[in-house]
Amino acid sequence: MTNNYIAGEWLPVAGAAPNINPSNTNDVVGDYAHASIAETERAIAAAYDAFPAWSRSTIQTRHDILKAIGDEIHARKDELGRLLSREEGKTLPEGIGEVARAGQIFQFFAGECLRMAGEKLPSVRPSVDVEITREPVGVIGLITPWNFPIAIPAWKIAPALAYGNAVVFKPAELVPGSAHALAEIIVRAGAPAGVFNLVMGRGSVVGEAMLSSSKVSAISFTGSVLTGRKIAQTCITSEQMKKLQLEMGGKNPMVVLDDTDLKLAVECAVNSAFFSTGQRCTASSRLIVTDGIHDRFVAAMQKRMQGLVIDSALKAGTHVGPVVDQSQLDQDLKYISIGQAEGAKLVAGGELLKRETPGFYLAPALLTEVSNQMRVAREEIFGPVATVIRAKDYDEALELANDTPFGLSSGICTTSLKYASHFKRNAEAGMVMVNLPTAGVDYHVPFGGRKGSSYGPREQGRYAQEFYTTVKTAYTFDGNGP
Numbered sequence: 019m020t021n022n023y024i025a026g027e028w029l030p031v032a033g034a035a036p037n038i039n040p041s042n043t044n045d046v047v048g049d050y051a052h053a054s055i056a057e058t059e060r061a062i063a064a065a066y067d068a069f070p071a072w073s074r075s076t077i078q079t080r081h082d083i084l085k086a087i088g089d090e091i092h093a094r095k096d097e098l099g100r101l102l103s104r105e106e107g108k109t110l111p112e113g114i115g116e117v118a119r120a121g122q123i124f125q126f127f128a129g130e131c132l133r134m135a136g137e138k139l140p141s142v143r144p145s146v147d148v149e150i151t152r153e154p155v156g157v158i159g160l161i162t163p164w165n166f167p168i169a170i171p172a173w174k175i176a177p178a179l180a181y182g183n184a185v186v187f188k189p190a191e192l193v194p195g196s197a198h199a200l201a202e203i204i205v206r207a208g209a210p211a212g213v214f215n216l217v218m219g220r221g222s223v224v225g226e227a228m229l230s231s232s233k234v235s236a237i238s239f240t241g242s243v244l245t246g247r248k249i250a251q252t253c254i255t256s257e258q259m260k261k262l263q264l265e266m267g268g269k270n271p272m273v274v275l276d277d278t279d280l281k282l283a284v285e286c287a288v289n290s291a292f293f294s295t296g297q298r299c300t301a302s303s304r305l306i307v308t309d310g311i312h313d314r315f316v317a318a319m320q321k322r323m324q325g326l327v328i329d330s331a332l333k334a335g336t337h338v339g340p341v342v343d344q345s346q347l348d349q350d351l352k353y354i355s356i357g358q359a360e361g362a363k364l365v366a367g368g369e370l371l372k373r374e375t376p377g378f379y380l381a382p383a384l385l386t387e388v389s390n391q392m393r394v395a396r397e398e399i400f401g402p403v404a405t406v407i408r409a410k411d412y413d414e415a416l417e418l419a420n421d422t423p424f425g426l427s428s429g430i431c432t433t434s435l436k437y438a439s440h441f442k443r444n445a446e447a448g449m450v451m452v453n454l455p456t457a458g459v460d461y462h463v464p465f466g467g468r469k470g471s472s473y474g475p476r477e478q479g480r481y482a483q484e485f486y487t488t489v490k491t492a493y494t495f496d497g498n499g500p
């Protein structure tokens with residue numbers, strides 16, 4: 019059984035759960051610990067005790083630890099990528115790519131340790147100086163989803179440690195393997211006891227213990243809107259007001275205009291909607307296509323989708339791996355039926371597939387004749403299911419793109435500089451992509467959305483310091499006269 023890492027020790031715990039390979043449900047990746055409330059509280063207390071010393075550690079110490087973590091992840095990207103793909107179901111190139119990205123994130127934040135800066139300003143009063151500095155926040159609880167088993171933990175853990183915070187990390191129950199491997203690397207790199215704690219287990223047990231603890235100053239969460247709202251309700255009450263960062267769902271539009279390069283638009287749509295099995299909060303799930311190109315676009319999509327290889331994540335040549343588990347598969351199938359019942363037409367995919375090994379294989383689905391008011395166009399499905407919505411022109415396409423409760427990523431495919439520039443300025447989203455998939459972001463720039471997609475400061479890049487630090491303004495009177 020694989021243990022939790024609490025207070026500087028790998029601790030055996032009472033409970034464990036099997037980690038199943040979605041490409042082959044007969045393959046158990048391992049049995050991973052399930053922590054209790056008491057064990058979670060122990061991890062929180064250890065982080066709380068370790069915080070003062072770590073917050074005063076030198077930037078060189080933090081840099082060296084983060085760099086060692088990033089370097090080891092990078093050096094082992096093939097092996098760790100295989101583990102990730104085995105437990106989550108994204109293809110091997112996607113798994114290896116994600117691990118490489120996690121390594122780069124730690125290397126980036128190693129550099130950020132050395133780039134911490136403050137400000138010195140004149141005061142409005144004589145002989146007074148004002149200094150503005152950033153300080154760590156305290157113990158930060160990190161709650162992560164299953165769809166990016168190492169990159170999302172990396173982009174929360176790396177800035178948390180870089181800016182001097184102590185961490186209690188709860189990975190998603192479905193993907194403990196990558197989290198455990200990452201924890202081993204962090205420990206090996208020399209993070210002092212208590213500074214980093216891995217507590218695997220249920221959201222309803224471990225997660226909730228973190229939310230209600232007065233020793234946890236801040237929570238960074240990525241996952242569903244439902245859980246995000248619940249977290250907000252627990253963390254911001256009359257009893258406690260934790261600092262919060264919530265990254266939740268998306269219903270990301272990709273606008274395709276008449277003047278687009280059709281081949282490019284189809285590649286962007288297939289990548290955004292179906293790669294990583296559509297299980298990305300940045301996935302394009304609404305393809306908003308103007309009249310003049312609509313039918314040609316749908317036909318080209320059907321043709322392109324016929325060429326997609328859906329198979330085991332670990333098999334060479336697979337383009338789309340399995341859905342992560344039975345419950346997500348049920349959700350995908352349910353939404354395909356809901357769409358059809360609402361009047362949408364299933365023009366490609368949507369059927370269950372049998373492969374050499376038993377797994378959750380679903381042919382990516384394309385629904386046409388979708389209106390923006392249908393449930394399939396409004397609710398996050400989180401699977402390889404895309405909808406096509408017809409628009410009469412650019413203005414209507416933009417209006418439809420913005421008519422959603424979400425606002426994470428928004429894309430446009432066009433050869434027109436005029437429309438691309440207008441879209442960049444007017445898309446109501448945190449990220450805008452021109453002639454690119456809506457998913458797949460750089461690791462050194464801010465990530466996050468608007469409206470129902472995100473709450474709190476941005477993640478990633480140097481903007482991450484907004485969440486992982488707190489600002490101090492210090493005034494000094496030097497005793498001299500004016």
Ligand SMILES: NC(=O)C1=CN([C@@H]2O[C@H](COP(=O)(O)OP(=O)(O)OC[C@H]3O[C@@H](n4cnc5c(N)ncnc54)[C@H](OP(=O)(O)O)[C@@H]3O)[C@@H](O)[C@H]2O)C=CC1
Pocket residue numbers: 161162163164165188189190191192219220221222224225226229240241242243244245246248249265266267268298299346349398399400
């Ligand atoms: N926007 C995004 O990036 C993501 C969106 N989703 C959406 O969420 C749906 C369900 O996926 P799911 O993984 O269940 O998402 P959840 O939001 O339930 O899970 C995300 C994380 O939160 C934890 N969690 C669950 N309940 C609580 C709680 N009460 N208190 C604290 N932490 C909690 C989970 O733990 P545990 O491991 O026990 O579940 C997991 O670590 C998907 O179908 C998709 O629509 C999912 C993943 C990512």
Ligand SMILES: O=C(O)CCC(=O)C(=O)O
Pocket residue numbers: 165166170240297298299300456457458459
């Ligand atoms: O698109 C990406 O690169 C990141 C997506 C993501 O963070 C998510 O799906 O949770």
